[in-house]
Amino acid sequence: MEDRKESELKSFCSRNILIILGFSSIIAVIALIAVGLTQNKPLPENVKYGIVLDAGSSHTSLYIYKWPAEKENDTGVVHQIEECKLKGPGISRYAQRLNEIDAYLTECMERASQVIPKSQHQGTPVYLGATAGMRLLRMENEQLADKVLSVVTKSLNNYHFDFHGARIITGQEEGAYGWITINYLLGKFTQKLSWLNLKPNGGNSQGTYGALDLGGASTQITFVPQNERIESPSNALHFRLYGKDYSVYTHSFLCYGKDQALRQKLAKDIQGTNGILRDPCFHPGYEIVMNVSELYSGPCTKRFEMTLPFDEFQIQGTGNYQQCHESILELFNTSYCPYSHCSFNGIFLPPLHGDFGAFSAYYYVMEFLNFTSEETPTQEKMIDSMEKFCSQPWKELKTYFGDVKEKYLSEYCFSGAYILSLLLNGYHFTADSWKNIHFMGKVIWVLAGLWADWVTEAALGLKEVGVSLLSLAWCPVLPFTCNPS
Incomplete structure (x- = not known):
C-alpha cells in the first residue's frame, strides 16, 4: 500500500515537473523570440x-x-x-x-x-x-x-x-547662393564633395562653374573671371572656401526675368498701335485681351508708360522668331559702356570664363523645347528649332500639348527667344563659349541657420566660410x- 502511494506521489511530482519544465521552455522560447525581435527592430532614425x-x-x-x-x-x-x-x-x-x-x-x-x-x-x-x-x-x-x-x-x-x-534677399545674395550651390554639389570646392560626375568641356576640372539663374522677375549671372580685375565694386564678392580664396563676379538684373521682360516688351510695342498688337512672339491664331493699367503696374514698365487712347488692347500672334528676337533686343541697351567690357544697360561684365550651369527657368523652358535631352545643341540648331516652333499655329499646338496650361504654353515662343537673346546678345556667349552652357535643372537655395549672415561677412572678407x-x-x-x- 505504501509502495503504491509512493509510486503515485512520484508520478504526480514527475508530471508536475514536466509541466513546469514545459511551461518554462515555452516562456524561454517566447523570451528568445521577443529578444530576437527587439534586437532586429530598427533603431529610431536620428x-x-x-x-x-x-x-x-x-x-x-x-x-x-x-x-x-x-x-x-x-x-x-x-x-x-x-x-x-x-x-x-x-x-x-x-x-x-x-x-x-x-x-x-x-x-x-x-x-x-x-x-x-x-x-x-x-x-x-x-x-x-x-x-x-x-x-x-x-x-x-x-x-x-x-x-x-x-x-x-x-x-x-x-x-x-x-x-x-x-x-x-538681395540680388547679390541670390547670385551668390546659386554659384555656391552648383559648385558645392559639383565638388569644386573640395574633391571629397564630388557628388556629380560632370566634367567641364576640356580645361581644368578644378575650375568652378559659373551660375546662370533665370526667374520671373530677375536674372543672375555669377562666375570667377580669369585674371580679370572686377572693375565695378558692387559686382564683386570675395569668398574663402575650404582654405582657398575666390574673387567672384555677380550681377542681378531686376526686371529682366522672363515674366517682367515680356511685360517690358509689350509695354514698348503697344506704343503707336490702335489697340491691336500683332506680336511675332506669340503663335499664329493666338489672341488675348489685356488691360493697359495692368501692363503698366509695377516698376519694370514705368519707363515705357504713356497716355494711350484705349484702356485695353488685343494681342494677335503672328509667330515669327526672327522678328520676335529683334523686338527683344530693343530691351538691351548696348549703346554705351563705362567699363572695358559690358553686358547691357552699362553694366560691367568681364569676359566669360569656364563652364556655366543654367537653371531655374532656363531649364524649364529648354526642357519643354527639347533642348536638354543631349549635349547643348548648337546655336544654329536651336534657332532653327525656335523658328519652326514659333510658326506653329496656336490651334495645333493646343491640341498637341493639351495637358499644358495655356498661359505657359502661349509664352514658350517668347521665353525661348528671350533666353537666346539674353545669352547671345546680353551676356555675349559666342559659338565657342556656347558649348560650355549646361542646362542643369532647377537649383534650390536654402536659407538655413546663419548662412545668409555668413555669406555677407564672407563677401566683406570678415571670415572664412567652411561650407557645412x-x-x-x-x-x-x-x-x-x-x-x-
Whole structure:
C-alpha cells in the first residue's frame, strides 16, 4: 500500500515537473523570440528636419529636408523628402489682400506637419526667403512689402516649428547662393564633395562653374573671371572656401526675368498701335485681351508708360522668331559702356570664363523645347528649332500639348527667344563659349541657420566660410544629384 502511494506521489511530482519544465521552455522560447525581435527592430532614425519656403515672383514652393543629426557639426548629405507648391501667385501679389495670406500658407504647412514627426516639430527650423517679386514691391511701396512679411511671419509663427524668419534677399545674395550651390554639389570646392560626375568641356576640372539663374522677375549671372580685375565694386564678392580664396563676379538684373521682360516688351510695342498688337512672339491664331493699367503696374514698365487712347488692347500672334528676337533686343541697351567690357544697360561684365550651369527657368523652358535631352545643341540648331516652333499655329499646338496650361504654353515662343537673346546678345556667349552652357535643372537655395549672415561677412572678407550643412542646406532637384524619396 505504501509502495503504491509512493509510486503515485512520484508520478504526480514527475508530471508536475514536466509541466513546469514545459511551461518554462515555452516562456524561454517566447523570451528568445521577443529578444530576437527587439534586437532586429530598427533603431529610431536620428535625423533632423528643415523647412524652406522659396517665395519667388510667380509662386512659392515649400521644401522639406532631412539630414543625419549624429554627423559631426551636423554635416552630412541633405535629402529633400517633400515639395509642396502653394496654390496661388507669389507672395508679392497678396499685398492688397493680406487677409488671404494665412489661407495661402495653410495647405503646405499642414502637409509639413504631417510629414515631419510630431516629436520633431519644435526642433525643426523654418525659413522663408523672398526674391525679386518682393524686391520690386519694396521698390514700389516699402511699407506694403513690410506688411506682407509681417503677416507671413505671424502666420508661420502659429505652427509649432522653430520659425527663423522671413526676409527679402538681395540680388547679390541670390547670385551668390546659386554659384555656391552648383559648385558645392559639383565638388569644386573640395574633391571629397564630388557628388556629380560632370566634367567641364576640356580645361581644368578644378575650375568652378559659373551660375546662370533665370526667374520671373530677375536674372543672375555669377562666375570667377580669369585674371580679370572686377572693375565695378558692387559686382564683386570675395569668398574663402575650404582654405582657398575666390574673387567672384555677380550681377542681378531686376526686371529682366522672363515674366517682367515680356511685360517690358509689350509695354514698348503697344506704343503707336490702335489697340491691336500683332506680336511675332506669340503663335499664329493666338489672341488675348489685356488691360493697359495692368501692363503698366509695377516698376519694370514705368519707363515705357504713356497716355494711350484705349484702356485695353488685343494681342494677335503672328509667330515669327526672327522678328520676335529683334523686338527683344530693343530691351538691351548696348549703346554705351563705362567699363572695358559690358553686358547691357552699362553694366560691367568681364569676359566669360569656364563652364556655366543654367537653371531655374532656363531649364524649364529648354526642357519643354527639347533642348536638354543631349549635349547643348548648337546655336544654329536651336534657332532653327525656335523658328519652326514659333510658326506653329496656336490651334495645333493646343491640341498637341493639351495637358499644358495655356498661359505657359502661349509664352514658350517668347521665353525661348528671350533666353537666346539674353545669352547671345546680353551676356555675349559666342559659338565657342556656347558649348560650355549646361542646362542643369532647377537649383534650390536654402536659407538655413546663419548662412545668409555668413555669406555677407564672407563677401566683406570678415571670415572664412567652411561650407557645412549646419549652415548650408542646399539641394538641387536633379534626378542624379538629390535623393528625394
